[in-house]
Amino acid sequence: MSSTTATVPEAGPRTRSLPRRLLGRPELGSVVGAAAVFVFFAIVADSFLSASSLSTVLYASSTIGIMAVPVALLMIGGEFDLSAGVMVTSSALVSSMFSYQMTANVWVGVGVSLLVTLAIGFFNGFVLTRTKLPSFIITLGTFLMLTGLNLGFTKLISGTVSTKTIGDMEGFESARALFASHFTLGDVDLQVTVLWWIGLVAVATWVLLRTRAGNWVFAVGGGVDAARAVGVPVRRTKIGLYMAVAFCAWVSGQHLLMSYDVVQSGEGVGNELLYIIAAVIGGCLMTGGYGSAIGSAVGAFIFGMTSKGIVYAQWNPDWFKFFLGAMLLLATLLNAWVRKRAEASK
Numbered sequence: 001m002s003s004t005t006a007t008v009p010e011a012g013p014r015t016r017s018l019p020r021r022l023l024g025r026p027e028l029g030s031v032v033g034a035a036a037v038f039v040f041f042a043i044v045a046d047s048f049l050s051a052s053s054l055s056t057v058l059y060a061s062s063t064i065g066i067m068a069v070p071v072a073l074l075m076i077g078g079e080f081d082l083s084a085g086v087m088v089t090s091s092a093l094v095s096s097m098f099s100y101q102m103t104a105n106v107w108v109g110v111g112v113s114l115l116v117t118l119a120i121g122f123f124n125g126f127v128l129t130r131t132k133l134p135s136f137i138i139t140l141g142t143f144l145m146l147t148g149l150n151l152g153f154t155k156l157i158s159g160t161v162s163t164k165t166i167g168d169m170e171g172f173e174s175a176r177a178l179f180a181s182h183f184t185l186g187d188v189d190l191q192v193t194v195l196w197w198i199g200l201v202a203v204a205t206w207v208l209l210r211t212r213a214g215n216w217v218f219a220v221g222g223g224v225d226a227a228r229a230v231g232v233p234v235r236r237t238k239i240g241l242y243m244a245v246a247f248c249a250w251v252s253g254q255h256l257l258m259s260y261d262v263v264q265s266g267e268g269v270g271n272e273l274l275y276i277i278a279a280v281i282g283g284c285l286m287t288g289g290y291g292s293a294i295g296s297a298v299g300a301f302i303f304g305m306t307s308k309g310i311v312y313a314q315w316n317p318d319w320f321k322f323f324l325g326a327m328l329l330l331a332t333l334l335n336a337w338v339r340k341r342a343e344a345s346k
Contacts (some may be wrong), residue, residue, distance in 0.1 A: 026283030027295030029334035033281065033327065034302050041309035048312045051187040058190060061304030062197040065297050066252050067271070068278035069200045070244040072296035073208070075279050077241045078221040078288030079135040081124065083142035084245055085271030090146050091117045091253025092263040093154060096163040106171035114250050120146070121246025125239030147269060154265035167261040179251070180258035193255055197297070200248065204293035217241065221288030277324065278303055281331040302327060 041048045067084055074081055094116045099109030120142065127138050151161065158164055166172055181192045208214035216237045219227035228234050257263055280286065281302055282295030306327065310320050 026290055026292045026335070027298055028283070029331060029337075030282045030295050030298040030302065033331050033334065034298050034305070037302055037305050037309070037327075041305060041313065045309055045312035045314075048309055052189070053308065053312060055189045055191075057301075057304045057308045058188075058194050059304075060307055061297075061301045062191065062193040063252065063255070064271075064274055064278055064303050065197040065300030066193060066200060066255075067245075067248050067275045068282070068296040068300045069197075069204050069293050070241070070248045071272075071275040072279035072282060072284050072291055072293055073204055073217060074241045074245055075276070075284040075286070076208070076221045076288060076291045077217045077238060078224070079128065079238060079241065080139060080276065081242065081245050082136065082139040082272050083120070083124065083146055084139075084249060084275055085268040085273075086143055086146045086150060087117065087120055087246065087249040087268075088252040088256065088271065089150055089263065089265065089268035090120065091250045092257040093150055093163060093253075093265060095254060096166055096257050096263055097153070097157055099166050099169060100164045101157060103169075106166060106169050106175050108171075109166075110175055110254060113253065114247075117246045117250040117253070118243055119246075121243040121249075122239060124246075125242035128242070129235040129238055143272070150265045161265050163263045163265075165261050166257075172258070175254065176258040178258075179254040196251055196255075197300075200251075201293050201297045208293060213237070213240070218289055221290070223289075274303065277328050280335075281328060283335050285335075299331070302331075 047053050067088070071081060071084060091113050095106075095109040095113035097109075098104070098112045099106045102108065124135075124139055124142055127133070128135055131138070154161060154163060177192075179192065182189055183192070184190070208217060216227070216232045219230070219232045220234050220237050224234055256267070278299035279291065279296045280299070282291065282297070282299030284291030284295065303324070306323050307320055310317055310323065
C-alpha cells in the first residue's frame, strides 16, 4: 500500500506593496515638491506653460543638473566638493587659453582641458584619502587656489579678466555642435545640454543600482570603517567620485566656452552651493549613504522652474534666493519624513 505525502509549498519572499516601495525611494519628496512648484507657477504665471518657457526652464535645469549628478553621487559617498563651481570655469579657461596661445585646433585645447580637470579631481580625492582631513577643508582650499589661478593666469596671459575669442579657430564649430548646439523636438527648442543631462542621470543611475561600484558608493557613505572591513576599496571609490565631478565640470566648462566664445575668469563662484542644494532637494542626506541621481535631476528641475517661474510671474528676482532657501528647508524636512516612514514600514 503506497502512501502519499502532501507537499506544502515553501513560502517565498514577501513582495512589498507599491506604496511601501515608493516610500523607499529617496527622490519621492522632491517629486512631490516639483509637482507643487510646477502647478504653482502654471497658475500664477500665464506664460509658464508655453513651449519657449519650457525650453528656457529645461536649459536652466540642465546647466545645474549636469553638475548636480556627480555632486549627488559624491554626497551619497559621504563627501563634498566646494571647488566644483570654479572648476567649471577653470576647465573653460584652460581650453580657451591653450587653443589661442598655441594657435592649435580647438579640439587640442578641449583635450588638454579634460586632462587638467581630471587631474584636479584626482588631486582632491588623493589628498582626502591620504590626509583624512574633512572634504570641506580640502575642497575649500582647492576652491581658493582655483579662484586665484583663474584670475591670475587670465590676466597674465590675456592682459584682462577674460579670454580672447576663439570663434574663428579651426574645430570651433564642431566643438560647439557637441557642447553648445540646440535642436527642435516638436515645438520645443532644446539645448544639447539637456541630452548631456539626461545621459549623465541615466549612467549614474545604472552605476548606483546595477553595478558593484554603486554598492561601494553607498557603503563608503554609510560608514568608511565598515566598508573597508568588508573589502570595499574606499580610496579608489572616493578618488573616482571626485574625478566624476571633474569630468562633469569639464563638460559644463566646454559648454560655457562654446556658448559665449570667451570666458570671464571670475565666473562660477557660488555655483557649488547650487549643485549641493539640488542634490539635497533631490533626497541626498548631508551625512551620506542615501540619495539618487534621479533625485538630483528633480532638484535641478525645481531650481530651473523657480528661477524662471519668478521671471514669468513678473516678480522681483531678488526674491529668488528666499524661495530657494525655503524650498531647501521644506525639501529636507519632507525627505526626512519620507525616510522615517520608509524605515518604519520595513
